[in-house]
Amino acid sequence: MYIWLSNIFILSLKEVKSLLSDLILVALMVYFFTVAVVVAAKGASQEVRNAPVAVADHDVSALSLRLRDAVRPPHFKIPESVSDEDVQRHMDLGDYYFVLDIPPNYEKDYLDGRKPRIQILVDATAMTLAGTGTGYLSSVLADELGKSATDYGRAGQSPAEPAVLKAEPAVNVMFNPNSSAIWHMGVVQIVGNLTLLTLMLSGAAVIREKERGTIEHLLVMPVSASEIAIAKVCANGSVIVLLALVSLWCIVHAGLGVPIEGSMWLLTGGMLIYVLSFASLGILLAVLAPSMPQFGLLCIPVYMLVYLLAGATSPVESMPETMQKIIQISPTTQFVSFVQDVVHRGSGIDDVYRRLLIMLGQGLFFLILALSRFKSMLSRQ
Structure with missing residues (x-):
């Protein structure tokens, strides 16, 4: 041996x-x-980083400005204002990957409990970024709407709508807390x-x-x-x-x-x-x-x-x-x-x-x- x-x-x-x-x-x-x-x-990395975003704000209210300010780095660039006429041209040129189209009277309809919707236009030629970024953007807007609902009291819920008990998940990330790729x-x-x-x-x-x-x-x-x-x-x-x-x-x-x-x-x-x-x-x-x-x-x-x-x-x-x-x-x-x-x-x-x-x-x-x-x-x- x-x-x-x-x-x-x-x-x-x-x-x-x-x-x-x-x-x-x-x-x-x-x-x-x-x-x-x-x-x-x-x-x-397949994470969303500095994705260009534009906002077509037809409401120009406190709530629409609040939603716009919620979209910020490092995942997205500071949103830029864009008119309806320029949206298609900028997306064709690849200037913006995402465009938020906020409808008129959005804040008023939200406070009245009508549940208005925001349209997200996506440049699908960037396939990975489009899929992941849409989820990121939707999550950011949903979180901000949840915070605004708390600030407005029972705003966004119709007076005739019955109270519903909602379960809110509490996620504790033990490893890789920032989900870094x-x-x-x-x-x-x-x-x-x-x-x-x-x-x-x-x-x-x-x-x-x-x-x-x-x-x-x-x-x-x-x-x-x-x-x-x-x-x-x-x-x-x-x-x-x-x-x-x-x-x-x-x-x-x-x-x-x-x-x-x-x-x-x-x-x-x-x-x-x-x-x-x-x-x-x-x-x-x-x-x-x-x-x-x-x-x-x-x-x-x-x-x-x-x-x-x-x-x-x-x-x-x-x-x-x-x-x-x-x-x-x-x-x-x-x-x-x-x-x-x-x-x-x-x-x-x-x-x-x-x-x-x-x-x-x-x-x-x-x-x-x-x-x-x-x-x-x-x-x-």
Whole structure:
């Protein structure tokens, strides 16, 4: 056992030295865990920010002005006044995404209990912003009307209308209180980059040995196939985990302000288990692919499948029930849930140990399968 571990350690050092000698690959890894994370977190947000709004106010009352003042940054720009004749032209030019059309006598009808309506004109060419922004805008107006109803007493309710007991929900946000997409997108991007680089680097280490002809040098050394494969998994996995941890530290302390609620030690352990599991899959794909281009083409659909169905971009619960059961065999599905639990919800080992055990079992399965194919590949050299 001591000799086996010593051989793995020496081979791992050789792999790390070979990896760090490729400056282009090192620069790519650094980019993946720094610039790519920040750009994805801040640039790919689906939140409504500084959306241009105009108001066609035909009432010009205290209530209409109050509703207009309720629409303010950071979600919307300060509303501008616009006439009916200019509404269509400005929306066609993209000057405004939303236009509030407040009808005449709006305040009077509201005080008389007639329940007048405000029309919201939306530029639907900006699809994501149109859908999300309409909900934001409707919520802002509804909240302001609720406050005005309190200020006016029983205003807005007809004298003949019977009293109705209404239940008002009280929402307490425990995690991500401002519903910031940066908190989610930054962590999700790290998980995605961690998955892609683990798959590519572990497999590329095998392909590189075959293309350079150094695989024959390993065969004449007193090392076994398991030592060679496990050394490649450990070397590449440790470098990737180190970069991922540095990236997490950066998004916590250097600009994005994403807090980590759980233990960093637990998060590090989960990353190591996941990387070792997925690196075994990368070696398996590298053994099946005869060249680097074919390996790259094989990795792309595998990565897209496991990542898009893992629950990082959309909930697993929104998928068909059969797919929900099938996708559980992927370590990425377990890892995404594990990271979300630890980083955002502050979960401890008692809450996530089942996911760690599942990832560990999946990793052992992939490793055994990869070793069997790796031995077959070496025997053909």
